Amino acid sequence: MDMLSVMQDAGTKCLDRLSQDGGSLYLQVKRALLTCIESRVWLPGDQLPSETLIAGQLGVSIGTLRRAVDELVQEQVLVRRQGKGTFVALHSRDRYLFQFFRVEAREERFGAGIPSDSEYPEVECVSFERQRADEAAADALRLRTGDPVFVIQNRLSLKRRAVVLDHIVISATLFKGLNEKRFLERSSTIYNFYQTEFGITVLHARERARAVLASREAIRRLGVAPGTPLIEVQRLAHSFGERPVEWRTSLIYTQQHDYVSDVSAPR
Amino acid sequence: MDMLSVMQDAGTKCLDRLSQDGGSLYLQVKRALLTCIESRVWLPGDQLPSETLIAGQLGVSIGTLRRAVDELVQEQVLVRRQGKGTFVALHSRDRYLFQFFRVEAREERFGAGIPSDSEYPEVECVSFERQRADEAAADALRLRTGDPVFVIQNRLSLKRRAVVLDHIVISATLFKGLNEKRFLERSSTIYNFYQTEFGITVLHARERARAVLASREAIRRLGVAPGTPLIEVQRLAHSFGERPVEWRTSLIYTQQHDYVSDVSAPR
DNA sequence: AAGTGGTCTAGACCACCAT
DNA sequence: TGGTGGTCTAGACCACTTA
Known part of the structure; x- marks a missing residue:
């Protein structure tokens, strides 16, 4: 197990001290594990050292370590696989589909159960531009107005019907090296792309929705009639430590x- | 502690066996605790016997009991108060406000933090009727079309502006004894009222939203102009065991x- | 068969709350 | 002071995976 021992050595800097007084011991352990992930000592998909090893290295009992890991598993930061090990979570297509893409075909019967129709949307990129952040975007992303950002517009279709028009703003500093070609050639979900190509893990988001009448752009891009009511959803997606990304x-x-x-x- | 011993005696029927083979031991324990609550041996607000006592009665270790209680606390079925005891959760005004009422004043700055403006809405009852369930309502509530239901319309205002028009359908069988007078005279949140007066605890809900143009009724009740876009939200609220209520x-x-x-x- | 996570135990000690 | 939940320990044993 050479890889593992290398990882442990690298991890030593995160794992040999629990000095940060974050209250109870298991919370300090949790913070130590998070530090290993945030500092990219452990990358998405990596296997962690075994529970016995980590507990030993930290000088805590296995029960205490497990409590910390339990919480991280629940927050989808880690994934446990019985008999195999514990891993840093990777965004899967399914996670995107079920957790972050929340548009479903209308059901006639409400309580019917599992939606049959959760299909992956077809995504077309309508525009990709490098711009300067306006006030609203800068505010949300904790940038300064005028900082460089990428602005991406995607059109999502279900069963060949255009249903969603996305307007995405991300920091050009955070996503250093992104360009239209790389974006178009990605082979996976957008959040998976963020994670594997830029090391940015989207953990959760906060959304605010309102009803609006279709704008000229929406009429053109979605092919709807003037006066059509639409839902406009503003989403701020966060990574570790509530960092908006x-x-x-x-x-x-x-x-x-x-x-x-x-x-x-x-x- | 007379009340406690009475409760334990009553609880014996729930707590002396773990026969239902629900997988691991702590899950069987969890199910036993839920049975005590669902069967109204323990009522909302009641204090449970101490962890030591329950664990002893069930013949499991305290750690195992705690794991079951942990999950029920997370699901907001139980509440722990250090030094005092563990209690069956009561719906508070705050819980209604923060968990189930999800309308907030528009913020100019998205990431600003905790909404300053989460005020309790002023509620007016617009109509209260006893009707027969239509197909959609019966479907959702797992009733038969034509079963008796109460249909209640409420108008909710924030800062004296009408913002939400609620159309509520509940089973007249489940809410036996409800009438307009009792509904109007309730002194608390509607879900608190369900719980204290009818023993029905709303735990979670599933919602589906869409944009619509204001109907004639919405125009009248909300005082909006014709052609105004609104969000229509359909909510199915559930109690224990995913029962729609x-x-x-x-x-x-x-x-x-x-x-x-x-x-x-x-x- | 060896290594991993999953469950369960039987305590110890601490922090908080009531009286 | 006595009872409650909150944390932590150091094991044992089981179930699953891989070789």
Whole structure:
């Protein structure tokens, strides 16, 4: 297990001290693990050292380590596979589909159960530009007005019907080296692309929705009639430590689709 | 502690066996605790016997019991208060406000932080009727078409501006004894009212939203102009065991407010 | 068969709350 | 002071994966 021992050596800097007084021991352990991930000592997809090893290195009991790992698994930062090991979570197509893409074909029967129709949308890039952040985007992304950003417009279709128009703003500093060619040639989900190509993991987002009338651009891009009501969703997506990394505005044509959400216990 | 011992005796029927083979031991324990609550042996607000006592009665270790309780606390079925005890959760005004009422005044700055403006809406009852369930409502609530239901329309205002029109359908069988007078005279949040008066606890909900143009009724009730776009939200609220208990359609006027949601790890 | 995570135990000690 | 939940320990044993 050469890779593992290398990882442990590299991880030593994160794992040999629990000095940060973050309250209870398991929270300090959790913070130490997060530090290993945020500092890219452990990369998405990597296997962690075994629980026994980490616990030993940190000088805590295995139960305490497990409590910390439990929380990170729940937050989808880590993934456990019985018999194999614990891994830094990778964004899968399914995770994107079920967690972040929340548009579903209209159901006649509400309580019917699992949506049959959760298909992956077809994505077309409408425009890709390098611009300067306006006030709203800078505010959301914690940049200064005028900082360089990429502005990407995508059109998403389900069953060949244009349903969503996305307007995405990301920091050009954070996504250093991104260009239209790389973006167009990506072979995966956009959040997977962020993660594998730029090391940016989207963990959760906050959304605000309102009803609007189709703008001229929406009429053209979505092919809807003037006066059509649409849902406009503003999303701020966050990475570790609540760091905002993507500012997105989506226009959703809800003639045959719904914007779906769950209302359950807050985290 | 007379009340406690009575509760334990009553609870014996739930707590003396773990026969239901629900997989691992702590899951069986969790199910046993849920049974005590669902069968109303323990009522909302009641204090549970101490962890030591329950663990002893069930013949499991305290760690195993705690794991079961941990999950129920996370699902907001139980509440722990250090030094005092563990209690069956009661719906508070705050829980309604923060978890289930998801309309907030528009913020100019998105990432600004905690919404300053989360005020409790003023609620007016527009109509209260006993009707027969139509197909959609029956479907959602797992009733038969034509079963008796209560249909309640409420108008919600924030800062004296009408913002939401709620259309609520609940089973008259489940809410036996409800009438307009009792509904109007309730002194609390609607979900708190369901819980304290009818023993029905709303745990979570699933919502589907779409943009619509204001109907004649919305124009009249919300005082908006014809052609105004609104968000229509259909909510199915569930109690224990995924039992649907309330079917609600809300029209939201989003001129100065947003429909807000979090996108985080699924449960 | 060896290594991993998954479950469960039987304690110890601490922090908080009531009286 | 006595009871409650909160944290932590150091194991044992099981189930799953890989070789």
